[in-house]
Amino acid sequence: MGKQATKTDGKHTWKRTVACSFMAQVLSIIGFSFAMPFLPFFIQDLGITDRGEQAWWAGITLAATGVTLAIFAPIWGIMADRYGRKSMVMRSMFGGAIVLLLMSFSRNVIDLLIFRLFQGMLTGTISASIALVASVTPSRRSGMAMGLMQSAVFVGVAIGPLIGGLVADMYGYRTAFRIGAVIVLLGGFLVHYGADEDFSRPDPMLDSGHLNFMKAMLNSGFISAVMILLAVRFANTIIKPSFPLVIRDIVENVGRLNSTTGVIMALAGITGAISAGLLGYFGDRIGHFYIVIFASLAAAVTAVGHALARSVPELAAAHILFGLAVAGTMPAANAMIQKHIDPKHMGKAFGIASSISMIGIALGPLTGGFLGKEFGIRAPFLAAGICQVLVAILVVCRKRSMS
DSSP states (O other), X not given: OHHHIIIIIOHHHHHHHHHHHHHHHHHHHHHHTTTGGGHHHHHHHTTOOOHHHHHHHHHHHHHHHHHHHHHHHHHHHHHHXXXXXXXXXXXXXXXXXXXXXXXXXXOSHHHHHHHHHHHHHHOOHXXXXXXXXXHHSOGGGHHHHHHHHHHHHHHHHHHHHHHHHHHHHHHOXXXXXXXXXXXXXXXXXHHHHHOOOOOOOOOTTTOOOHHXXXXXXXXXXXXXXXXXXXXXXXXXXXXXXXXXXXXXXXXXOGGGHHHHHHHHHHHHHHHHHHHHHHHHHHHHHHOHHHHHHHHHHHHHHHHHHHHHOOSHHHHHHHHHHHHXXXXXXXXXXXXXXXXXXXXXXXXXXXXXXXHHHHHHHHHHHHHHHXXXXXXXXTHHHHHHHHHHHXXXXXXXXXXXXXX
């Protein structure tokens, strides 16, 4: 009864929670992206000088978080349903602040790898925030709410690298990590004081919903949505180890390398934020199925555009359009998950969905790093285009289960 009251009777309560979660997520992503996009450059500072080796180690360190996230996401999801989703959001943000601070003290690439593993164990702000928002939002507004949360990610990705690049150019990567830690900490405090969750801890003696939950997990619609998340995250992360290195090959003024990278990512983030909100809104009206197909095909074309770019404006245009396209897939898939899951199991559902989709985040950078090392730093963009086409094919083949 408590959670339903939050959704239907407490109109302003759920809206305030969504608003606070949105702002906290923006701060969280800003903090994490203050230095993360420049990880290949930081790896060079840690002693890895060969270009191919930089791509490979960037892939390993980026994938490390995905591995531990996949292991711990279901655990945190179960804890969320037992102790509340708000507490899990704060845990992920406070944990993230600690990890970013530790990264600033990395002495070598092995230290960085260990701290990235800790990041996956302690964080997961996106899935935790989505579970909180999904648990308090009326289902008829789910696409809009999920779109806003995805917009928060893109806003953070827009602002973080832009300011972080300037800080890195002026004060170094370690300072960027430390400032990022403070920003993530502020996001945790915002959730603590601003978000509300009408949560009642379930009585294990009275809770007979485990069978219903397992039945929902085996629902073909839920499985299809999770597979979309996995494929999209794989396609989106396969380009991460190589993207900064492609910019370094193109940019003329090496002294402005970090700020140039930040500007390109900021522009992509801004367009992605607008796109996620709009596509989430339209998905509630025309169907999330059609949004995923359109976004995936557009992302495939623009991913290939990265591989063909020979100047900063061309690369920026490809990345901006890519961000515009991929912005629609994540909120659509999350809205599909909410549609098939009982609210009292929302934490476990998004925890399991996050765990499975984290396989994509783990394998994507590893695959991208390997392709960049063996076939050149532009090869991962071609692979990303193929992956996005496969996402569209998957959705078409599973149309009935997603309706």
